[in-house]
Amino acid sequence: MKIAVAKGDGIGPEIMDAVLGIFNAAGVPLEYEFVDMGKWVFDKGYSNGMTPEAQQAIETLGILFKGPMETPKGKGVKSVNVTARKTWNTYANKRVFQTLHGVDTVFSKAGIPIDVTVVRENIEDTYGGIEHMLTHDVALSRRFITRPGSEQVIRYAFEMAKKKGARRITCGHKANIMKITDGLFLEVFYKVAEEYPDLKADDVIVDDLCMKLVTRPDSFDVVVLTNLQGDIVSDLCAGLVGGLGFAPSANIGDHICIFEAVHGTAPDIAGKNIANPTALLLSGIAMLRHLGFMESAAHIENALLFTLESGIHTGDFGDKSIPSVNTTEFANAIIANIGKLPAHGAKPVLPNMPMTPTHFKLEKNPMLESAEMAGEQIVGVDIFIESNEQPTDLANKLLQHTGVLFKLVTISNRGTQVWPKGSVFTNLVNQYRCRFESEDDSPLTQIDVLELYKRVMSEYKVCSLELLNMWEGKKAYSLAQGQ
Structure with a gap:
């Protein structure tokens, strides 16, 4: 199977090379078509941060694996990361936050395990970026929440929770204040919940949700939110398990999916071979499972968990009494540990179920529209x-x-x-x-x-x-x- 790969900016090429090296050592049956995206593409005059050839390749292959990318500041251009997600309608951003042994946090030291999946709506909300100055003193940003868009991401969250065997799915919202927009999102949540009677569905106001997440994160399982609130809450959850360096991200759409690390490009350490590739590796493991390469995903994740348990770490985390390793050495340690099982949280090795690549050729833009209401x-x-x-x-x-x-x-x-x-x-x-x-x-x-x-x-x-x-x-x- 061939996928599109964009190495990214800053530390992106280093961590992508490390991850692909681990994939190759594990015998992952993938081919890579490298595409041009990122800051240097902006600098060449492409306002969306990708070349036409890159867009065509991604739309043909259906899978993009990407490193962190920088958007030039002060040039009036949109984020290439947001543009990619919105252009290809990857409506569900899934981020899994789990306790990793060897990555110390206040919760791991207290013996409180964390396993929270945040599903964030990825297309709408204030991320439409539709803004105007109404007067010289007043700026306006339009916030779009739609019924079909809400149903897409909420239905995905319920299906994912069902397959995961989740005990609870929670809608985070601010419908007490934004009664029309967040109210619509919450209304759709409970409408979809009626189709999943075996899942406990409830809702929490987002500020209360944040407080509860930092006091009792183990009480949550799957949380679904609108775009901006989901962005904030997912970064909060990253802090619970060690930071963005341990936060994988999957952007799921009907036709195209994007797997990426959500941390920055870290230009201050770019080229020094000291970056932590764990977030991108975890995103890649999620991609392998999405593609059906269950056995490869389990072997690689178990090797990563074994490596972390062994105390091997890059300079941004870990036991400071143990010397840190560089990016290449960290990747090589994971490769050497392929086939070994960690003492905690070993992933079951399931048989591969590779999906058949489906190349979509759409003749027109899909129109999302619910049944028209009467009496307008x-x-x-x-x-x-x-x-x-x-x-x-x-x-x-x-x-x-x-x-x-x-x-x-x-x-x-x-x-x-x-x-x-x-x-x-x-x-x-x-x-x-x-x-x-x-x-x-x-x-x-x-x-x-x-x-x-x-x-x-x-x-x-x-x-x-x-x-x-x-x-x-x-x-x-x-x-x-x-x-």
Whole structure:
């Protein structure tokens, strides 16, 4: 089987060479097509950080194994790591965090074992990177949570938990505050949970989740979260088991999957042959299991665990009374230990089940769409305007533009209501959300909204607007704080 390999930037080539050397010594039946991605590709003028040949190879082969990559700072380009995940719709980011004997942490010293799998939604949320300056003082980032996108990652998490034999699956969220976006994610979680009655499904507010993870991490099994929250929580979990140097990452999609180390490029030690290749090796082991090379994966992981138990370590971890080894020596130690079993946590050697490579040739972009809900109505509009006036003065002017169809319901600033009720102690910025609703609760049209927009813009700069929709009699928009 052939896979695409991108060595990456900084320490990437060193640790990738070490890992592929271990694969070759273990007789892993893979061929590698090396592709051009990373900072130096940006520097050549490719704005997405990869050459067209690299993109074609990855889309043909379906598997990318990549080292850490740097995105140039201050050049207006997007992260190549995020671009790759989003371009190929690798919607589920799976990271497994386990106690590793030989990697001391406060929990290992206390005898508390950790085995937590974090599944992070990988495409949506604020990682859409859709941002605008609405005024010279106010920036906006759009946060997209979709029903089909949420179902993709949540269903993957449940299927993975079922195959793993998990005892519990937990949804981390902030639906107590973000009732529409996180509320949708949580709603989909419990809808999918109905299909898996044998799994205990529950939810935890994300800040409480973080507190519980650093006090009782052994109480969690599988945790699924939205993109930004999942990014933060997965790095938190890495700290529980020794740091990002021990954090594997798998990005799973329907057609393309990416396996990578999530730590940085460490340019300060690049070229010194002292980097720790463990995270990339663990990611590679996850890739082997994904491809069905179960026997090779077990032999290599057991050799790694035996090596760590033996006290062999690179300079970033381990017993400081034992001299550290360099990257090459660490890899050679693992190779020498292939066939040996660790005293703790030995992985069972299962028969290989190699998957048949399937080369997808899509004719058009897949469209994700759930069944349309009945009774859609436009019942109003939020108009975001630039103004440095006091709320009452602003309201008095806007009331002259409502016409016969609209009524001005509320004005908020940074999400807090300031009219018709509010407090003089609420600090203001020069951008207001002004909510207009239907005068008699009758449905409105986009033309009605446009006419209101034209009247308001005759006096104010309109930064943006959002329709207030209802489906099946339920409001599909949030209230302001204090409304």
